[in-house]
Amino acid sequence: MIKDIFSRSNKNYNNWAPLFLRLGMGFGFMAHGYAKLSRGPAGFEKLLHLIGVPFAHLTSYILPCIELFGGLALLLGLFVGLVSIPLIGTMLVAMFTIQLKFGFSSVNTIGLTPQGPLFGPPGYEINVIYMAGLIALIISGAGVFSLDAFLKHNKKSN
Secondary structure, three states: OHHHHHHHHOOOHHHHHHHHHHHHHHHHHHHHHHHHHHOOHHHHHHHHHHOOOOOHHHHHHHHHHHHHHHHHHHHHOOOHHHHHHHHHHHHHHHHHHOHHHHOOOOOOEEEEEOOEEEEOOOOOHHHHHHHHHHHHHHHHOOOOOOHHHHHHHHHHHO
C-alpha cells in the first residue's frame, strides 16, 4: 500500500503541495469549528444575531459543523473540491461581516505594555489566504496522497 502510494508520485515532489495545503487548512478549520462547538453555540449565536445573520440559532450549529467536518474532509483528502465551496462561503461571510472593517492585516498591534504587545481584532488576511488555498485545491485536486486519489485509483482497478 505505502509503496503503491509513492510509486504513483513518480518522485515528483510537486505532488506533496496539496497534502501540506490540506493538512494546514484542515487543521485550522477543525480547530475553529471545534472551538465554537466546545464552548457551546450560545456565544456564537449572540455574535451572529448582532451582525444580523438570519436564523442565528440554527446557523450557530451549522457553521461550526461545516468547519469541523469540512476540515476533517480536507485532512483526509476526501471530496476536497466539493467541501471547499461551503468553506469558502464561511470565509466570505466572516470577511464581509466582521473582519473587513479592521483592515487587511491579521496582526494588528494597538499598543505595548511591559508584558508585551497588545493586539486588536484581526483583519481579513487569513480569510484571503484560506480562500486562495481552497481555490488552489479545487483547481489542482487533493493530490496523490489523499482519499480522493485512493478512491479514484481503486475505481480504475475494478
